[in-house]
Every structure is written in C-alpha cells, then in structure tokens.
Amino acid sequence: MSTARIHPTASALSSTIKYHLVPNLRPPTNVVVFGGCHSHLKRFRTRRALILAMSSSSFAPPKPIEAIVKASITVPDKLGDCPFCQRVLLTLEEKHLPYDLKLVDLGNKPEWFLKINAEGKVPVVKLDEKWVPDSDVIAQSLEEKYPDPPLRTPPEKASVGSKIFSTFIGFLKSKDPNDGTEQALLNELSSFNDYLKENGPFVNGKEVSAVDLSLGPKLYHLEIALGHYKNWTIPDSLPYVKSYTKAIFSKDSFVKTRALPEDVIAGWRPKVLG
Numbered sequence: 043m044s045t046a047r048i049h050p051t052a053s054a055l056s057s058t059i060k061y062h063l064v065p066n067l068r069p070p071t072n073v074v075v076f077g078g079c080h081s082h083l084k085r086f087r088t089r090r091a092l093i094l095a096m097s098s099s100s101f102a103p104p105k106p107i108e109a110i111v112k113a114s115i116t117v118p119d120k121l122g123d124c125p126f127c128q129r130v131l132l133t134l135e136e137k138h139l140p141y142d143l144k145l146v147d148l149g150n151k152p153e154w155f156l157k158i159n160a161e162g163k164v165p166v167v168k169l170d171e172k173w174v175p176d177s178d179v180i181a182q183s184l185e186e187k188y189p190d191p192p193l194r195t196p197p198e199k200a201s202v203g204s205k206i207f208s209t210f211i212g213f214l215k216s217k218d219p220n221d222g223t224e225q226a227l228l229n230e231l232s233s234f235n236d237y238l239k240e241n242g243p244f245v246n247g248k249e250v251s252a253v254d255l256s257l258g259p260k261l262y263h264l265e266i267a268l269g270h271y272k273n274w275t276i277p278d279s280l281p282y283v284k285s286y287t288k289a290i291f292s293k294d295s296f297v298k299t300r301a302l303p304e305d306v307i308a309g310w311r312p313k314v315l316g
C-alpha cells in the first residue's frame with residue numbers, strides 16, 4: 043500500500059486564525075478540527091499568544107481522513123485516473139480537510155483492501171471509524187459532518203448534466219460514426235450549455251457546489267479521452283460549457299487532484315478496444 047499525507051491548506055489555517063483575531067467574523071464550522079474549544083480561545087488577547095498556543099498540543103491539527111483511491115498505472119506512487127476518487131478529493135480540498143491517500147492498484151487488489159470493501163471499488167473513505175464506499179455517499183456524508191463551507195447543490199439542480207458521462211462513454215466506445223452516439227453526446231452538452239447560459243457560471247450559480255465537483259472530473263476524462271481516441275473536442279458553438287470546464291480545471295483543488303493524462307488515456311483503452 044502506498045500512502046501520501048495531505049496537509050490542511052494554508053487558507054484553512056489562516057481563515058481559522060483570522061476568525062479569532064477579527065471579532066466580527068463568523069467562525070467557519072470546521073474550526074472545530076483545530077481543537078473546538080471556543081471558550082478557551084477567549085484567553086488569547088494578542089496575536090503572539092494565539093500563535094504560541096496554536097503551536098502547542100492543545101491546537102493539534104485534525105486527524106487526516108483516510109481515503110482509499112485508485113493508483114496510477116503509469117507512474118509509481120501517484121494518484122490514478124478515477125473520476126469518482128477525484129470527486130471525493132475535490133470535496134475534501136474544497137472543505138479544507140486534511141487527508142491521507144491510500145493508493146490501490148486496481149489491477150492487483152490487495153487483501154487488506156478487499157477486506158475493507160469486498161466489492162473492490164474505490165473511492166472508500168474512513169468516517170467516524172467506519173469505511174464508507176461510493177462517491178455519492180461519501181460526498182453526502184462529508185457535507186453532513188463538515189457543513190462549512192457549504193457545497194450542497196439544491197435537489198432540483200442535482201441532476202443537471204447527469205447524462206453527459208454515459209453519453210460520452212457511448213460515443214467513445216462506438217465504432218460506427220453514424221450510430222448517433224456523437225449526436226447523443228452533443229445533445230446533452232448542448233442542453234448543459236443552455237442551462238449554464240441562464241444559470242451559470244456554475245450549476246448553482248456563482249459558487250461551485252457538489253454537482254460541479256462530480257461533473258468536473260468526468261468532463262476532464264471526456265476532454266482527454268475523446269481528444270486522444272477520436273480527435274474530438276467540445277465544439278466552439280458551446281461556449282458556456284467551454285468556460286465551465288476552463289473554470290473548474292484551473293481551480294487549485296482540481297490541479298492538485300487531477301489524474302495524469304497518460305493514465306486517463308490508458309484507463310479508457312480497454313473500453314475503446316473492447
């Protein structure tokens with residue numbers, strides 16, 4: 043098993059410090075991870091006192107969340123190309139939660155992993171001492187347990203763009219250029235473009251929410267796999283989809299958790315050939 047420890051981002055730490063120094067700011071809920079003892083924070087009258095206290099054990103950093111994810115098949119000890127794993131990592135990043143990655147070679151699943159999840163699928167995350175599989179369940183559980191910053195997508199918007207991934211796979215696997223799979227994908231992307239034009243730039247408006255963290259990695263796979271195997275790109279006639287992908291792909295959290303293009307290409311090869 044390969045592991046990598048990811049530390050809380052500087053912004054998580056600094057927002058916590060800022061809250062205690064600027065009295066009128068509301069605390070981020072995840073302040074609890076740095077100790078959660080608001081009453082004893084009142085003791086710190088100066089910045090120096092607070093910083094000194096933060097370096098002591100009473101402000102021990104939160105325990106990293108263990109996340110089992112797919113390993114790269116092209117480079118040792120690197121994150122692999124699972125869009126569901128990236129969705130979970132994006133959620134952890136956007137919520138400024140530290141995590142430990144456990145990389146699993148899905149081509150040779152170790153015994154310890156199958157004991158944790160007999161189905162043999164990633165991602166799996168340890169929450170409240172229980173291993174939780176499935177990115178839908180994990181994202182929802184993280185939202186409930188760590189509601190700040192909120193990433194919840196209103197239920198009426200949660201299925202926006204939900205057919206893009208399956209139509210992308212249909213087109214990618216297709217060997218007949220006239221079987222309608224390209225058009226089916228274009229129809230889904232076109233509806234998404236219309237939706238974003240009216241409601242964007244993200245699915246829930248100005249701020250990124252859970253549904254974007256699910257769609258982003260899938261669109262990343264679409265862009266790389268269709269570019270490689272079909273020399274196909276999202277048409278310029280869908281500018282809102284193009285701006286959407288650009289905005290998501292350039293987020294720090296996305297850059298930090300994205301798969302290598304070589305892995306995405308290798309990962310889809312069996313489907314293309316099969």
Ligand SMILES: N[C@@H](CCC(=O)N[C@@H](CS)C(=O)NCC(=O)O)C(=O)O
Pocket residue numbers: 112123124125126127148162163164165175176177178
């Ligand atoms: N519905 C699951 C799907 C997870 C899934 O299909 N993961 C793939 C990797 S991307 C997997 O673990 N496949 C098992 C295998 O390849 O043996 C979720 O959202 O987490």
